[in-house]
Amino acid sequence: MQVPEVIINGVKSGQLSSLDRGLSYGDGVFETIAVKKGEIHYWDDHLERLKQGCDVLKLEGLDVDLLKNEVEQLVNSESKCVIKIIITRGIGERGYKPTQNPLTRIVQKYSWPEFSSSYTQNGVKVTQCNFCLSRQSRLSGIKHLNRLEQVLARSEWNDEYQEGLVCDDQNNIIEATSSNVFFEQDKRLVTPELMQCGVAGVMRKKIIEYCQFNNIQIEVREVKQAEITEFQGMCLCNSIIGIWPVASYCERKLSRTAIIDQLMAEFNR
Amino acid sequence: MQVPEVIINGVKSGQLSSLDRGLSYGDGVFETIAVKKGEIHYWDDHLERLKQGCDVLKLEGLDVDLLKNEVEQLVNSESKCVIKIIITRGIGERGYKPTQNPLTRIVQKYSWPEFSSSYTQNGVKVTQCNFCLSRQSRLSGIKHLNRLEQVLARSEWNDEYQEGLVCDDQNNIIEATSSNVFFEQDKRLVTPELMQCGVAGVMRKKIIEYCQFNNIQIEVREVKQAEITEFQGMCLCNSIIGIWPVASYCERKLSRTAIIDQLMAEFNR
Numbered sequence: 455m456q457v458p459e460v461i462i463n464g465v466k467s468g469q470l471s472s473l474d475r476g477l478s479y480g481d482g483v484f485e486t487i488a489v490k491k492g493e494i495h496y497w498d499d500h501l502e503r504l505k506q507g508c509d510v511l512k513l514e515g516l517d518v519d520l521l522k523n524e525v526e527q528l529v530n531s532e533s534k535c536v537i538k539i540i541i542t543r544g545i546g547e548r549g550y551k552p553t554q555n556p557l558t559r560i561v562q563k564y565s566w567p568e569f570s571s572s573y574t575q576n577g578v579k580v581t582q583c584n585f586c587l588s589r590q591s592r593l594s595g596i597k598h599l600n601r602l603e604q605v606l607a608r609s610e611w612n613d614e615y616q617e618g619l620v621c622d623d624q625n626n627i628i629e630a631t632s633s634n635v636f637f638e639q640d641k642r643l644v645t646p647e648l649m650q651c652g653v654a655g656v657m658r659k660k661i662i663e664y665c666q667f668n669n670i671q672i673e674v675r676e677v678k679q680a681e682i683t684e685f686q687g688m689c690l691c692n693s694i695i696g697i698w699p700v701a702s703y704c705e706r707k708l709s710r711t712a713i714i715d716q717l718m719a720e721f722n723r
Numbered sequence: 724m725q726v727p728e729v730i731i732n733g734v735k736s737g738q739l740s741s742l743d744r745g746l747s748y749g750d751g752v753f754e755t756i757a758v759k760k761g762e763i764h765y766w767d768d769h770l771e772r773l774k775q776g777c778d779v780l781k782l783e784g785l786d787v788d789l790l791k792n793e794v795e796q797l798v799n800s801e802s803k804c805v806i807k808i809i810i811t812r813g814i815g816e817r818g819y820k821p822t823q824n825p826l827t828r829i830v831q832k833y834s835w836p837e838f839s840s841s842y843t844q845n846g847v848k849v850t851q852c853n854f855c856l857s858r859q860s861r862l863s864g865i866k867h868l869n870r871l872e873q874v875l876a877r878s879e880w881n882d883e884y885q886e887g888l889v890c891d892d893q894n895n896i897i898e899a900t901s902s903n904v905f906f907e908q909d910k911r912l913v914t915p916e917l918m919q920c921g922v923a924g925v926m927r928k929k930i931i932e933y934c935q936f937n938n939i940q941i942e943v944r945e946v947k948q949a950e951i952t953e954f955q956g957m958c959l960c961n962s963i964i965g966i967w968p969v970a971s972y973c974e975r976k977l978s979r980t981a982i983i984d985q986l987m988a989e990f991n992r
Binding site for chain 2 (some may be wrong): 458460468469473474475477478479486490536538545548552557564567585589590592593598599600601602603604605606607623631632685
C-alpha cells in the first residue's frame, strides 16, 4: 500500500489522537485536490467549499494561511500528485456536544493515480447501484466525513465497472459514488440538483460555469432514473479524473457527443 | 479535559494512522459500555450489536476474544468506569472501495460521569430538536461512526436541557440525541420503531425484554410527534445513564408514572 506523506497541525506525522472527533463521529470535512506541473488546481474553489462545509458544521477558527502553507510544503517540487485535506473539530470528550478545542488540520500527499488511457479514449463502463442515498438537506452539497453511504454503494461491484450511479429513495439520480454526472440531451447538458443529497464537486462547478460562459445550454434539475434512456451522452467528473466520457450505462451503449468532447478538450488538458 | 487510557490493536497508545477509514469515511462502529463494581454490564448484548454493525458494513475478521481481553485489561480493578469500543475497517488507500486490511480495534477507558442526583429524583428537562434525521433503512439500528446528524441536533442547546428528542422528516419521533425514549400511555409503554433511522440501544432492548417478561404492555411502533400530548409519562435510557424520568418536554410537565418507577427500580440499581 502506498503510504502518503502527512502533515498534521503543522507537524510531519501520520498519527492522530483516537479522541479526534473526526474518528468518533465523522465530525469534519475534506477536499481532494489535483496538483499538476506543481500547480494546485482550483485552490480557491476547493477552499470555498471547505469553508462552506466548516460553516454548515460550525467548525470555527480554520487558519487558511497555515493550511495553504502546509499544502505548499507537501507539494514542494512535486510536479503531479494528489493532495487530500481533512479538517475536523479536533479532539473531544465523549458525547456529541460540539467542543471548542482547536480544529485538526490534516494534509496528505498521494502519488498521482495513473488511469487507463482507454477511460478517456473509449469511455468508462458505469453501473447503477442498488443502494439509495438518504435525503438530508442540512448536509447536502458539502464534502463531510460521513461517507458510509458511498462506501456501501461502492461495495456493490469490483473492477467490472469504473463507476456506479446512485439515486435517492425517490428514484432521482444524484451522482456517482465518487464523481458527479452530466447527461447530454438534444445538444444541452443536464446535471442533477443536489438540494437533498450529494456532493457538489468542484469540477461540476467549473463545468457549469464553463457552459454558462460559452453558451452551452445547461440545466441543473431533478433527474429521474427513468429519464436516462432519453439521454444520448453521459460523462463523469471530479477533481482527479477530470472528465470521463461514459461508454455504457448498465450495458446500454452511449454516444460520444460533441459537447462532452468540447468539455474534455477544455478540462482534461 | 479527561484523557482516557487507550489500547489500539492490543498496544497501549492513544494514536492511530490518519489513513484509518474510521477517520476518512466514518467506516466503522462503536459501543459505549458501563462498568460497575468491576463488572462489564450487558457485554453479550453490546457484542451482539457490534457484530450486527460489522455484518451490515461487511467488516470481517473481528477477533472477539482479543477484544474482550483488551477490555478486561483496561477495566482491570476499576470498579466504575465507561468503556468505549471503536471498530473500523482499518487503514486504507484513497477511495471508497472497501479494503481487506485488518480491522482497527480501539478500546478507551473513561472515568464514570457523575450526573446530578436530581436527574433521577426529579426528572430531566427535554427539548425538541429542529434538526431532522434522514431515513436510511440500510444503516438504521446499528451504532456506526457517521454521527454528524447527532452532532448537529445536539448543538441546538447548551445546558438548559439534558436531552432533545429528534424526529425524522415525516414527524416521527425516533429517539433523543444520545438515548432512546419510552412513553407511558394508559398503563402501557410505547417506544418508536427504528426501521428507517435511529440507534437500537442496548438499554432499550433490555427494557423491552423486561416488559415482555413482566407482563407490562409494550408497543414498538411509529410515534408521531403530535401524539406526545396524549402521553402521561416519558423516560430516556442508555447504557450509561440507565433510565432518566422526564420532568418536562418543551416546558410541558410530565408525570412520574408507576411503570417508569418500576423500570428505574430494576435498571438504576
